Amino acid sequence: MTALLEARGVVKRFGGLTAVDQVDLSVGTGEMVGLIGPNGSGKTTLFDCLSRVLDIDAGSIGFNGADITRYRPHHVARLGMSRTFQLIRVYPELTVSENLELSIQWERMGMRGLFSRTDAATLRKVDSLLEFLQLARLRDERAGTLSGGQRRLLEIGMALMSEPKLVLLDEATSGVNPTLVADIADRLLEVNRNDGVAFLLVEHNVQFVADLCERVVVLNHGAKLAEGTPQQIMRDPAVIEAYFGAKAEGAT
Amino acid sequence: MRHRLGQAGRAVLGAGLIVLAILPLLPAVSNATLFTLTLMLTSVGVAVNWNLTGGFTGYVDFGHAVWFGIGAYTTAILMSLQSNGPQIGWAPIPAIGLGALVAGVLAAAIGRITMRLKGPYFSIAMLGTFVAMREIVRVSGGLTGGGVGLTLPPYLNRPLFYYIQLVLVAALVTFTWWLRRTRFGSALVAIREDEIGAEMRGINTTRFKVTVFSLAGLSTGLFGGLWAYQNTFVDPDIAFVEVRTIDAVMGTMLGGLGTVAGPVVGTVALYWLREVLWANLLEYHLIVQGGLLIVIVLFIPRGLVGLVDRRGTSVATLWERWLRRRPAPEEKRDKP
Numbered sequence: 001m002t003a004l005l006e007a008r009g010v011v012k013r014f015g016g017l018t019a020v021d022q023v024d025l026s027v028g029t030g031e032m033v034g035l036i037g038p039n040g041s042g043k044t045t046l047f048d049c050l051s052r053v054l055d056i057d058a059g060s061i062g063f064n065g066a067d068i069t070r071y072r073p074h075h076v077a078r079l080g081m082s083r084t085f086q087l088i089r090v091y092p093e094l095t096v097s098e099n100l101e102l103s104i105q106w107e108r109m110g111m112r113g114l115f116s117r118t119d120a121a122t123l124r125k126v127d128s129l130l131e132f133l134q135l136a137r138l139r140d141e142r143a144g145t146l147s148g149g150q151r152r153l154l155e156i157g158m159a160l161m162s163e164p165k166l167v168l169l170d171e172a173t174s175g176v177n178p179t180l181v182a183d184i185a186d187r188l189l190e191v192n193r194n195d196g197v198a199f200l201l202v203e204h205n206v207q208f209v210a211d212l213c214e215r216v217v218v219l220n221h222g223a224k225l226a227e228g229t230p231q232q233i234m235r236d237p238a239v240i241e242a243y244f245g246a247k248a249e250g251a252t
Numbered sequence: 253m254r255h256r257l258g259q260a261g262r263a264v265l266g267a268g269l270i271v272l273a274i275l276p277l278l279p280a281v282s283n284a285t286l287f288t289l290t291l292m293l294t295s296v297g298v299a300v301n302w303n304l305t306g307g308f309t310g311y312v313d314f315g316h317a318v319w320f321g322i323g324a325y326t327t328a329i330l331m332s333l334q335s336n337g338p339q340i341g342w343a344p345i346p347a348i349g350l351g352a353l354v355a356g357v358l359a360a361a362i363g364r365i366t367m368r369l370k371g372p373y374f375s376i377a378m379l380g381t382f383v384a385m386r387e388i389v390r391v392s393g394g395l396t397g398g399g400v401g402l403t404l405p406p407y408l409n410r411p412l413f414y415y416i417q418l419v420l421v422a423a424l425v426t427f428t429w430w431l432r433r434t435r436f437g438s439a440l441v442a443i444r445e446d447e448i449g450a451e452m453r454g455i456n457t458t459r460f461k462v463t464v465f466s467l468a469g470l471s472t473g474l475f476g477g478l479w480a481y482q483n484t485f486v487d488p489d490i491a492f493v494e495v496r497t498i499d500a501v502m503g504t505m506l507g508g509l510g511t512v513a514g515p516v517v518g519t520v521a522l523y524w525l526r527e528v529l530w531a532n533l534l535e536y537h538l539i540v541q542g543g544l545l546i547v548i549v550l551f552i553p554r555g556l557v558g559l560v561d562r563r564g565t566s567v568a569t570l571w572e573r574w575l576r577r578r579p580a581p582e583e584k585r586d587k588p
Contacts, residue, residue, distance in 0.1 A: 051452060077454035089449035091442050093510075102435075102442050106454040115434045162454060 003062075004029045004166055004198050005050065005081075010059035012042075012049050012222075019045040021222040022059070027166060030196040032188075034209035034230070037219035038242055043202045044086050046219065047168050050200075051083050052076045064165060078107035080165035084155045084172060086202075092144030096135055096154055099143050100126045103161035129157045132187060148175035156184070160191060166198045173205050185211055210234070218242070272418055276411040286410040290482065292523045293417035295499050297475045299507075299515035300424050301468040302500035307510035308437065309464055310444030311367065314375045315382030316472060316500060319355040321492035323473030324480035325389055326351035328402040328491075331481070341405065348477035355473020356466050363465035367458065370447075386492035401487025404480060413482045420478075421516075424471060429512045440464055444510070506548060508555030517556050 005027040012020040020042045027033050037043050048054040050061060052073045060069045064079045071079075082103075091099050101118045113119070118126075130136040133153045138146060143154060152175055159167045169188075173181045185208060191197050203209045209216060210230035218226040218233060220242040226233055233239055275281050275289070298320060305311045330347035333340050341347070366377045389396045396402065431437045442450040443457050451457050480486050499522065500515070507518020525544065529537035552558060 053448060053452065072456075073448070073451040074454050074456045077452055083452060085449070089446050089452075091445035091449070093445055094438070094441060098438060102438050102450075102455075103453045106456075109435070114436050115431075117433055118435065158453065 002029055003027070004031075004064060005200070006062040007046075007050060008060050008062075010046065010049055010061065011057045012045055012054060013057050019222050020049060020056075023219070023222075023224050025050075025217060025224070027198050027200050029165070030192065030198050031215070032192055032199045032201070032213045034213035034216040035200060035202045035219065036204075036206060036209060036216060036233075037225070041219040041242075042222035043219055044170055045222075047083065047170055047200075047202060051081060051168060074106070077162065078105070080163075081168065082159040082162050082164040082166075083168035084152075084159050084170050086170045086174075088148070088151045088155050090143040090146075090151050090154050090158065092142065094143060095140050096130070096143055096146070097123075097126055097139045099154055100129055100157055100161050103158035105162045125161070129161060133157045134183070149177060149180060152176050153180070153184070160197075163195075164197060166200065168200045168202075170202045171204060172201065173203065173208055181205070181208060188212060206234070269422065276414055283410040286414045290410070290414045290417050291479075292520065293414070293421050294475050294479055295496075295503065295523070296516050296519045297417070297421050297424055298472050298496060299500040299503040299519045300421070300428055301472045301475075302497070303504045303510065303515045304428065304431075304440075304464050304468040305461075306501065307504055307514065308432065308440040308444060309461060310447075310510075311461065311465075312371075312375050312501070313378045313465075314497060314501075315378030315380070316468070317492060317494065317496035318378070318382040318385045319359055319469040319472040320476035320479070320496055321382075321385065321389070321488075322355040322358060323348075323351040323476030324486050324491040325396060325402075325476075326354045326473070327477035327480045328404055328486045329395060331404045332402045344407070344481050348474065348481065351477035351480075352470050352474035355476065356470025359469025359473075360462060360466040363462045363469070364458075367461045367465055382492065382494070382497070386488050389492065390488045397487070399488060401485060401490075404484045404486075406484045407481065408484075413478070416478065417475075420474070425512065425516060432512055436460070441510070502545065504555075506545065506555060508557030511555065511557045514555050514557045521556060 003026040005025070007023060007025045010020055010023045010025075011018065023042075023046060025033075025035075025046070035043050035046070045054065049056045052061075052068060052071050052075075056069065060067060062068065063076065063081055066079060068076050068079065091102065094102070101122060104122055127136070127139075130139055133156065135150065135153055135157070138150065143151060146154065152172065156169070156172060159169070172184060172188075176184065188199060189212065192199060199212070201209060201213065213230060216228065216230050216233045217224060218236075218239050225242055226236045226239050228236070276286055298316070301319075302313060302316045305313050305316075327344075327347045327350075330342040330350060331344065333342065342350075362381055366374055366381065369377050390399055392398070393400075432441075439450065439455050439460050442453075442455060443460060447457055476491070480491070483490075499519070503519030503522045504515045505518065506521055507516065508514030525541060526537070529540050533540055548556075
């Protein structure tokens with residue numbers, strides 16, 4: 001499997017605090033990788049570094065064949081990386097439909113497209129995504145009036161709208177009711193299998209990660225603690241200790 | 253959210269334009285009244301331009317009047333050129349056009365620097381730009397006439413100036429309406445709502461911000477040039493006056509920030525309010541004006557245009573909500 005995303009020795013410091021410490025991480029084309037760790041372990045900071053929202057202090061990041069270490073976020077997005085955020089980022093004053101319309105692939109748009117209204121093909125895609133996410137009845141509602149779970153779904157839709165190669169999902173199930181979580185998992189798998197979209201998931205819901213991902217990376221105190229299949233990770237004494245603060249039964 | 257103009261709205265707009273078009277033909281309308289109306293149209297134009305950056309894009313510019321001053325001064329310098337006595341000044345149209353262009357180019361250059369700043373830092377940087385430019389004009393006496401100012405060749409055709417401004421304002425509002433409906437306009441709103449999110453979704457926010465900032469600067473420069481020609485005189489203290497920015501901010505807030513009609517409705521209302529208060533409460537008119545504006549901002553945060561938006565918000569419901577202290581629907585963001 002060729003590496004779509006390849007981070008090497010990524011370091012991010014905030015003053016004296018090293019939030020991300022020499023992390024290596026790769027995601028292959030069409031792969032689903034989980035990124036887990038206790039609160040404050042640096043998962044979201046690493047996401048911000050990978051998507052170039054934050055500059056890194058050391059290391060390198062490659063994506064889709066390009067060295068994106070010094071790219072701006074919109075360049076990365078145009079290369080095919082999209083993401084959601086831990087604290088949901090939708091455009092509250094715009095309608096649900098407008099939120100999706102604005103999340104298209106801007107790279108392919110010329111001046112004519114920029115200064116025209118949304119084309120029929122994009123609107124069809126918006127409608128299809130809204131059906132897919134079960135948000136069709138809220139099409140013309142302001143995004144700011146949606147519930148937390150609905151906004152989470154909308155944000156996932158925005159991430160999928162640009163036909164990405166890789167989606168970084170930051171706690172996609174947070175605030176979403178359990179029935180919907182299963183739905184989201186099904187939909188992500190569908191997108192992954194049908195369109196070959198790769199996913200990197202930050203999650204606290206370990207079962208969700210285990211159901212979806214072939215490989216899981218564990219962070220603790222900013223550094224990589226473990227990497228393996230979900231089954232290997234769940235049995236790893238170091239991971240159990242990081243999560244529960246005590247040595248695992250039988251561990252030495 | 254895009255506001256759609258209903259049938260009633262189109263009828264009101266059409267009737268309003270007809271009334272404005274026939275005004276100069278009425279015997280009761282004096283040249284002084286036309287001059288006041290022309291100045292009001294200038295203020296409307298500046299407010300519409302300010303709204304492009306302050307309302308749509310969310311970058312509150314406290315120095316927007318700098319582009320007005322640059323347009324005015326460039327026009328005045330070009331039209332009052334002299335060569336050992338005889339005037340060899342430019343004709344008004346190319347002079348005003350170049351004034352607008354200079355304002356637009358300078359806005360692009362300065363915007364590339366200042367629009368990297370966020371929130372109050374941007375606002376203060378633009379206020380600083382405004383003050384600095386006024387002082388540069390004041391000390392560059394050889395070119396600008398310094399504190400004494402420049403006199404332009406007079407052309408006192410009030411109805412003509414009125415019609416030119418009316419057409420310009422109508423064209424500008426139409427342009428703004430069209431722009432808001434394009435992807436470019438939606439991208440500006442996205443930047444206002446969440447700049448990091450917009451950037452992460454592929455929008456080159458710097459390019460969008462600087463483009464709209466330059467367009468606003470160019471257009472305000474055009475109004476500045478026209479004003480200079482109509483006024484026949486410029487000096488630093490009347491071409492670069494803070495009140496022009498304050499009026500644009502107040503008019504836009506009053507009418508509806510980030511809406512197409514807001515700056516027009518708000519600025520006209522502000523002018524009307526001033527006239528009424530001036531005539532009836534001369535000593536207290538500024539106090540009453542300030543108090544009324546606070547009340548309007550408190551009770552109608554979406555401005556006058558928000559009173560008739562398609563969600564049906566009315567004064568009565570806002571009053572009721574204020575009394576009961578219930579959050580507005582858009583504030584209920586975390587309902588289960």
